[in-house]
Amino acid sequence: MEYFFELLLSGLTRGSIYALIALGYTMVYGIIQLINFAHGEVYMIGAFTALIVASILTMLGWNEIAILFIASVVAVVYSMAYGYTLEKVAYKPLRHAPRLSALISAIGMSLFLQNYVLLAQTSDFMPFPSLIPDLEILEPIAHLITTPEIAIILTTAIVMVLLTFMIKFTRVGKAMRATSQDREMAMLVGVDVNRVISITFIVGSATAALGGVLIASHVGQINFYIGFIAGIKAFVAAVLGGIGSMPGAVLGSLVLGCAEAFFTGFVSSDYEDVFAFIILVVILIFRPAGILGRSDISKV
Amino acid sequence: MFGFEEIKKSFLTSLWFMFLTFPIMVIRVNTVQNIVEWRWERMFMIGIGSFFLSFLWRYLLERKELGQKKADLGEVDSIPWNRRIAREPRFYIPALIAICVFVLVFPFTFSLYQTTIMITALIYVITGLGLNIVVGLAGLLDLGYVAFYAVGAYSYALLNYHFGLGFWTVLPIGAGMGLIFGILLGFPVLRLKGDYLAIVTLGFGEIIRLVLENWNDFSFGPSGIANIPRPGLFGIQMSLHQATIYLYFVMIFLVLVTIFVVRRLQDSRIGRAWIALREDEVACQAMGIDKTWTKLSAFAMGATWAGMAGVVFAAKTTFINPASFTLWESIIILCVVVLGGMGSVIGVIFGALTLILLPEYLRAFSEYRLLIFGAVLVVMMVFRPGGIVSPERRIYQFKGTAPDKPKAEASTPG
Numbered sequence: 001m002e003y004f005f006e007l008l009l010s011g012l013t014r015g016s017i018y019a020l021i022a023l024g025y026t027m028v029y030g031i032i033q034l035i036n037f038a039h040g041e042v043y044m045i046g047a048f049t050a051l052i053v054a055s056i057l058t059m060l061g062w063n064e065i066a067i068l069f070i071a072s073v074v075a076v077v078y079s080m081a082y083g084y085t086l087e088k089v090a091y092k093p094l095r096h097a098p099r100l101s102a103l104i105s106a107i108g109m110s111l112f113l114q115n116y117v118l119l120a121q122t123s124d125f126m127p128f129p130s131l132i133p134d135l136e137i138l139e140p141i142a143h144l145i146t147t148p149e150i151a152i153i154l155t156t157a158i159v160m161v162l163l164t165f166m167i168k169f170t171r172v173g174k175a176m177r178a179t180s181q182d183r184e185m186a187m188l189v190g191v192d193v194n195r196v197i198s199i200t201f202i203v204g205s206a207t208a209a210l211g212g213v214l215i216a217s218h219v220g221q222i223n224f225y226i227g228f229i230a231g232i233k234a235f236v237a238a239v240l241g242g243i244g245s246m247p248g249a250v251l252g253s254l255v256l257g258c259a260e261a262f263f264t265g266f267v268s269s270d271y272e273d274v275f276a277f278i279i280l281v282v283i284l285i286f287r288p289a290g291i292l293g294r295s296d297i298s299k300v
Numbered sequence: 301m302f303g304f305e306e307i308k309k310s311f312l313t314s315l316w317f318m319f320l321t322f323p324i325m326v327i328r329v330n331t332v333q334n335i336v337e338w339r340w341e342r343m344f345m346i347g348i349g350s351f352f353l354s355f356l357w358r359y360l361l362e363r364k365e366l367g368q369k370k371a372d373l374g375e376v377d378s379i380p381w382n383r384r385i386a387r388e389p390r391f392y393i394p395a396l397i398a399i400c401v402f403v404l405v406f407p408f409t410f411s412l413y414q415t416t417i418m419i420t421a422l423i424y425v426i427t428g429l430g431l432n433i434v435v436g437l438a439g440l441l442d443l444g445y446v447a448f449y450a451v452g453a454y455s456y457a458l459l460n461y462h463f464g465l466g467f468w469t470v471l472p473i474g475a476g477m478g479l480i481f482g483i484l485l486g487f488p489v490l491r492l493k494g495d496y497l498a499i500v501t502l503g504f505g506e507i508i509r510l511v512l513e514n515w516n517d518f519s520f521g522p523s524g525i526a527n528i529p530r531p532g533l534f535g536i537q538m539s540l541h542q543a544t545i546y547l548y549f550v551m552i553f554l555v556l557v558t559i560f561v562v563r564r565l566q567d568s569r570i571g572r573a574w575i576a577l578r579e580d581e582v583a584c585q586a587m588g589i590d591k592t593w594t595k596l597s598a599f600a601m602g603a604t605w606a607g608m609a610g611v612v613f614a615a616k617t618t619f620i621n622p623a624s625f626t627l628w629e630s631i632i633i634l635c636v637v638v639l640g641g642m643g644s645v646i647g648v649i650f651g652a653l654t655l656i657l658l659p660e661y662l663r664a665f666s667e668y669r670l671l672i673f674g675a676v677l678v679v680m681m682v683f684r685p686g687g688i689v690s691p692e693r694r695i696y697q698f699k700g701t702a703p704d705k706p707k708a709e710a711s712t713p714g
Contacts, residue, residue: 035495048324055329056336074323081320093361093682100441101681103495104638107443107631108677115671120325120342127332235499270514277503284500285488 007265013149015257016156020211021234022249024204030180030244031200037106038086039208040231041113042079046209047216048117050075051128058129068131076209083205084198117224131217148218155214159207160250172199236280242290251291314351321346360683403552407545415544417660419616422551423609424652428636429558430605436643438598439578441498443630444505448478448603450625452610457525457620467531467615471608478607482600490595505630512622524621528614547616562645574598635673638680641687650689
């Protein structure tokens with residue numbers, strides 16, 4: 001039974017990280033119907049930026065909490081900048097092009113960013129300092145769940161609540177919803193669509209960067225390739241929950257995280273990624289709209 | 301063009317990129333020895349580079365918009381150079397003869413190494429032409445294409461290992477295995493729309509690679525299969541050099557067969573159905589074309605060529621392991637198709653030769669290969685979505701009507 005809880009909690013942690021990335025996918029898809037393939041790369045760049053900042057500050061001998069805070073803020077700011085630039089360079093000129101073109105451009109951007117980090121930094125795994133300190137209050141349950149894991153789950157919950165609040169109650173959120181429903185109509189009523197799309201990319205990148213910092217400090221090492229697998233998994237989660245729906249993305253991520261944890265715990269760890277892809281294929285074949293998604297009917 | 305406003309814009313862009321690339325490009329930390337390396341000269345280079353590139357970027361964007369406006373107004377530019385060459389027999393006949401002579405003497409005038417590279421490029425020509433059917437003609441983005449390539453390669457390696465079958469026997473079997481896998485995988489996924497299809501095919505590609513990597517009893521795992529024989533010629537013993545030259549001509553023959561089949565397919569009833577499906581799915585169904593069957597046939601046809609190319613690949617390298625069949629291989633083949641021109645046979649051949657031969661000869665840039673590939677994909681999509689040699693739209697004309705009456709022209713999309 002204890003083993004079961006252990007797997008469940010590790011699944012929830014894993015799912016929470018997928019959720020932070022999947023939110024960005026789902027927001028972008030909801031607004032411009034584009035699979036932002038380079039989203040995982042933004043996450044990876046966030047992790048790398050945090051690593052660089054944290055290492056420098058550690059050498060200068062700052063205290064742990066300050067390092068965690070500053071590294072996260074810098075990572076988030078840089079990821080936002082990358083997300084914004086990415087949209088301006090690779091997607092904005094293709095706004096009216098066929099969707100296949102935008103997708104190929106996204107793949108190109110993903111390949112470019114991966115190799116940019118590979119060439120500018122290193123192809124080896126870099127050790128990542130564990131930025132989140134272990135709290136003593138949590139000592140009694142440490143065999144079940146560690147402080148970083150609790151931090152990850154809590155962060156995801158907070159981000160989720162904040163995002164929901166933003167979409168539901170703020171002016172920007174209203175503009176986002178309007179844009180996702182009908183871009184031309186939104187323009188007619190005075191929504192600056194280009195700005196809304198930029199903001200969506202910026203917010204999505206910021207959550208991805210948070211995920212990047214958290215998972216890197218949890219796992220303890222990063223390299224240029226982590227964005228790709230994480231990105232694909234998060235995409236699977238977003239599709240599982242119903243792409244375009246934010247609660248769906250979180251739910252899908254948690255389901256995928258737990259399913260993977262149980263699969264590796266009870267069956268085999270060799271085929272972990274195969275299992276994730278099989279879930280994706282099965283979901284897409286039997287329920288293409290996902291768990292919480294609406295199926296769209298194309299009108300002619 | 302070079303007014304104050306423009307310079308200001310470029311200056312801001314260059315400042316922005318200097319900021320953006322600062323942590324990744326400039327700083328490198330060594331966490332083991334606690335050393336920080338500052339590489340300021342890179343920041344300087346990025347600043348200057350992005351300053352000039354942003355001029356080019358805006359100039360090209362402006363030109364593209366101008367071209368679009370002209371096209372909207374019905375002012376078509378003069379016929380592009382590649383069309384003009386294709387129409388004038390006085391140009392293309394000598395060109396064709398020159399190419400034939402070059403192809404025939406190539407392995408005898410150049411070294412073994414060059415011939416081997418050329419064979420690799422020709423393998424990409426075949427896979428590119430196969431993927432061109434799926435992506436270029438039918439408009440289905442297949443990111444797991446390399447899975448079928450792996451199926452072909454492993455068919456040859458395993459059939460040879462267990463039953464001792466030779467290259468020529470396995471070539472059709474490999475193609476057949478590709479076809480079967482294409483149908484098996486295509487059947488469930490082809491109901492999906494564009495981007496979902498891309499992700500699911502990507503998933504299938506990864507599944508096949510991971511299975512090959514983990515199922516040791518079947519595929520010998522990551523260590524792969526070695527000592528795969530080269531193609532034979534009636535049991536004649538050949539030296540390495542002769543065998544390579546022979547393989548080269550086998551490849552030329554296969555490329556010619558592929559070109560012939562693809563061209564015939566393109567103009568056939570099913571080829572036109574693929575193009576129609578790419579242009580407009582709903583209209584296509586309204587015309588009575590069976591969507592599922594048409595998509596499936598494109599998918600399976602592409603997989604067949606990949607299977608065949610896989611057999612050749614195994615015979616060429618004489619060693620295969622799952623590491624040769626990663627997602628990036630699929631993306632390189634996609635690059636070949638996109639760069640050359642989706643839907644155009646000449647374009648794909650040109651794309652394959654450029655993308656495979658250039659990095660081989662520009663050894664200094666070989667580590668930047670994938671970086672440049674990524675940039676090429678983005679830049680091509682933004683500025684020239686049709687590729688270098690964009691496919692010619694066929695115009696079907698009724699016989700007997702005067703060509704100077706444009707109303708009588710029945711043009712089909714594609």
